[in-house]
Amino acid sequence: MSDWNKAIIEEFRANEGKVGGQFEHTNLLLLHTKGTKSGLERINPVAYFTDGNRYVVIASKGGADTDPDWYRNLLADSDVSVEVGTEQFPAVAAVPSEPERTTLYEKMEAINPGFSEYKHKTSRVIPVVTLSRK
Template identity: 40%
Template sequence: MLDLSAKWLSTIHTALYRATGGKIGRRLVNNDMLLLTTTGRRSGQPHTVPLLYLRDGGRLVVIASWGGRDYPPHWYLNLVQHPKVTCQVEGESFEAIAAEASERERETWWPRIVEAYHGYAEYQSRTDRQIPVIFLDRQRPVESNPA
């Protein structure tokens, strides 16, 4: 039931974010949110999820916590297979290349991540897996299709 509720909320959040260019849905739990679109590892179809993100200079940082479940979120498995992703930050969309943080980078970033959203410490305590930290390196803007 929790997964269905989370999926429903994610779908609504994504729709509102897209429809308003991020005016609705760009902030949650006092943090910035983006839309991440990955290519399905089995279907080859695009899949979009709203995620909390942090900035590291020109790149973005997202966390594959899935609420501390013992298995990673589908979007993470997708980007491991297909690291070229699309991000929407407010009204701007751009391509990015996803890369998992090294152990050293994760050690540096984890305290910052927990400071930004304390829930991540609880999520990590719920699971034996190490929650991945992902860097999104901006590549180029996504061209919009004129109407």
Template identity: 40%
Template sequence: MGDAVAEATEDNRGDWADQHLATYLSSGGARGHLLNLEQAGGRAFTTHCLLRVQGRTSGRTYIKPLIYGNVGGELVVVASKGGADTHPEWYRNIRASDTVDVQIATEAFEATWREPDDEERHEVWAFMTHLYPPYITYQQSTSRRIPLVMLAIGKPIDVFTA
């Protein structure tokens, strides 16, 4: 069931995600950080970061725009893949690395990552579902536990380019 929900979500997005990424990159982060996601069940001012990862087998560089929250000074991203039954590739690539690059608006950083456990995970999940309520439906549509990734910002790096 999860893959069907994820596919429908992806179909509804159309080229929107590609356009969002292109806008974020071409503006150096001046545009694309805040988006109105009310039509998708989200909030009017939803924050987005760019995550840059290396492919664990291909070695290629991938950049993905993701909704993020800030919990206790760490960024949080959700590996929802629209409720699909498999984890997103960016998440699988992160797990193969100690660090990841993240851009927030016009600033980019190297970051370390971790996954919250137990009570902390419960609190972070509650925060992220408040930030973007469709995550609840995504979790209900799949039997996998949707991962949460906490990013601790490190040294500054150059903003991303296409």
């Protein structure tokens, strides 16, 4: 785990899911996946919004040309765990197909305009993931 993510996770847990700085006005959750190679638990802070009873996250990796590791991990094993605020619960990850993927991505862009920038930085189609409680 990077020092960057470790600091965000510590702040998240110390402040009931709230993080300051550049993430002060961003809804963050902690996504727990199982590493595809190591089998070890991996925890990543990820921006989200809710769509009905689902949590929606974007595998943007800041507009990089490769998918984030957490995305590859949940493709291999869709059983994940999610921390929101002070609550942690098991969930199932799913990757919506078009046109739902685009609709959900556009909702995130409306909430957080930085995601518009990310899609222009890369030639890949940035995946969208829904997380549903088990």
